[in-house]
Amino acid sequence: MGTVITGKTPPTTNKNYYGDYAVFIKPTDISESCKFTYETEEMYSKVAAEKYSSSLIPKGAICVPCIGTIGTKMTMSHCACFTNQSINSIVCNDKYDNEYVYYLIKNFLPDLKSYNKGTASGREYVSKSSFESIELQAEQDIDIQRKIGQILSRYDALIENYQRQIKLLEEAAQRLYKEWFVDLRFPGHQSTPIINNLPQGWQKKKLGEIIAYEIGGGWGFDDNSNKDTVPAYVIRGTDMEGLQNGSFSGLPFRYHLESNFKSRKLEPCDIIFEVSGGSKTEGVAKTFLIQDSLLNQFNAPVICASFCKLIRLKCPETAYFVYDTLKYWRASGVTTQYDKRSASSIVNYRWKDFLVQQEILIPNDNVLSQYLDSSKQIHSRMSNLAIQIRNLSEARDRLLPKLMSAEIEV
Numbered sequence: 001m002g003t004v005i006t007g008k009t010p011p012t013t014n015k016n017y018y019g020d021y022a023v024f025i026k027p028t029d030i031s032e033s034c035k036f037t038y039e040t041e042e043m044y045s046k047v048a049a050e051k052y053s054s055s056l057i058p059k060g061a062i063c064v065p066c067i068g069t070i071g072t073k074m075t076m077s078h079c080a081c082f083t084n085q086s087i088n089s090i091v092c093n094d095k096y097d098n099e100y101v102y103y104l105i106k107n108f109l110p111d112l113k114s115y116n117k118g119t120a121s122g123r124e125y126v127s128k129s130s131f132e133s134i135e136l137q138a139e140q141d142i143d144i145q146r147k148i149g150q151i152l153s154r155y156d157a158l159i160e161n162y163q164r165q166i167k168l169l170e171e172a173a174q175r176l177y178k179e180w181f182v183d184l185r186f187p188g189h190q191s192t193p194i195i196n197n198l199p200q201g202w203q204k205k206k207l208g209e210i211i212a213y214e215i216g217g218g219w220g221f222d223d224n225s226n227k228d229t230v231p232a233y234v235i236r237g238t239d240m241e242g243l244q245n246g247s248f249s250g251l252p253f254r255y256h257l258e259s260n261f262k263s264r265k266l267e268p269c270d271i272i273f274e275v276s277g278g279s280k281t282e283g284v285a286k287t288f289l290i291q292d293s294l295l296n297q298f299n300a301p302v303i304c305a306s307f308c309k310l311i312r313l314k315c316p317e318t319a320y321f322v323y324d325t326l327k328y329w330r331a332s333g334v335t336t337q338y339d340k341r342s343a344s345s346i347v348n349y350r351w352k353d354f355l356v357q358q359e360i361l362i363p364n365d366n367v368l369s370q371y372l373d374s375s376k377q378i379h380s381r382m383s384n385l386a387i388q389i390r391n392l393s394e395a396r397d398r399l400l401p402k403l404m405s406a407e408i409e410v
Contacts, residue, residue, distance in 0.1 A: 007082055007084045009026075058077070060092075063089045071124075096145065144410055165385055166382050178328065204360070207360050217310060235272060270290040285329070320376050321368060334358075
């Protein structure tokens with residue numbers, strides 16, 4: 001179908017190879033819920049781009065991770081860019097439409113695991129030669145290829161549009177929080193007296209004072225051989241961003257002892273806070289707010305994973321305010337002072353210190369009520385967009401194999 005190009009990672013010890021000249025995609029940058037990868041952790045410098053010019057891939061190349069965790073992720077290059085050595089990229093020849101090939105590979109992707117030869121360290125691995133030798137049943141009429149690619153691309157274009165709207169709404173929520181509670185430009189701020197460095201009627205409390213209940217998450221069992229278990233989905237720290245962006249698939253479905261499950265079942269207005277398991281670059285303190293609309297998407301209860309905390313507030317109706325506060329703290333670096341690293345470079349959170357030491361600014365009832373009205377509207381819109389993304393994703397995924405097998409003609 002074309003040429004396969006394997007990427008390269010310049011030596012990380014040479015800082016001259018990294019800069020802001022060219023996009024550099026690694027598997028950790030790729031999201032299962034996005035067709036394109038617009039944001040990457042690192043970029044090539046001009047020096048690296050010139051040195052590794054033979055591994056440059058053009059816009060529209062199909063990029064498939066083949067080392068590490070395989071069979072779950074892929075992306076399409078939105079511009080000419082580079083990838084690391086874990087990714088094989090297909091640059092289509094003139095007989096194949098790249099949109100069609102992207103969806104052909106997406107339909108095949110779970111089967112990539114059958115080509116895994118593994119490495120001595122136990123990592124999944126599909127060599128370049130094995131990848132090139134994979135045989136797929138492909139439509140040969142390029143006009144039909146283009147039609148199939150166009151049909152499926154419309155779904156992903158809508159999904160991308162909604163994901164962009166969610167990102168804008170998230171930014172709006174953070175701007176609103178900063179304006180009101182950091183810059184103190186809340187409604188009526190001009191006429192509100194400042195007493196002891198606080199607006200009149202406002203107060204500071206330790207975070208632990210406003211929490212009614214917190215408990216670590218659970219993991220459960222693979223099967224229900226124990227008759228006293230309850231089935232539930234598990235939200236991990238790595239799932240939080242995907243859930244916000246409409247990716248409801250991939251959550252582990254596990255069985256939990258009823259005695260453990262009762263105290264961990266997630267309810268509306270609960271907040272999930274990640275306290276362990278982050279990588280060296282990702283850190284911890286990711287946060288997710290549970291809403292009715294999310295829970296209604298699942299046919300079973302939901303809990304959070306064991307590396308997270310379930311936070312239940314004394315006043316659940318203030319959840320949107322507390323959630324926005326936690327999000328702002330992470331984005332602005334407030335939470336990093338509670339990070340600690342183990343010998344294995346896993347980040348853990350000094351949770352008890354966080355509860356006892358970190359103060360949260362509580363506005364008066366009038367300002368809080370106004371803020372909650374605004375914040376709830378923003379987050380409800382985000383949640384509704386996420387549900388639309390899920391519906392579009394499911395419709396696309398149902399249509400995909402039928403188009404590829406010619407069960408549906410175009």
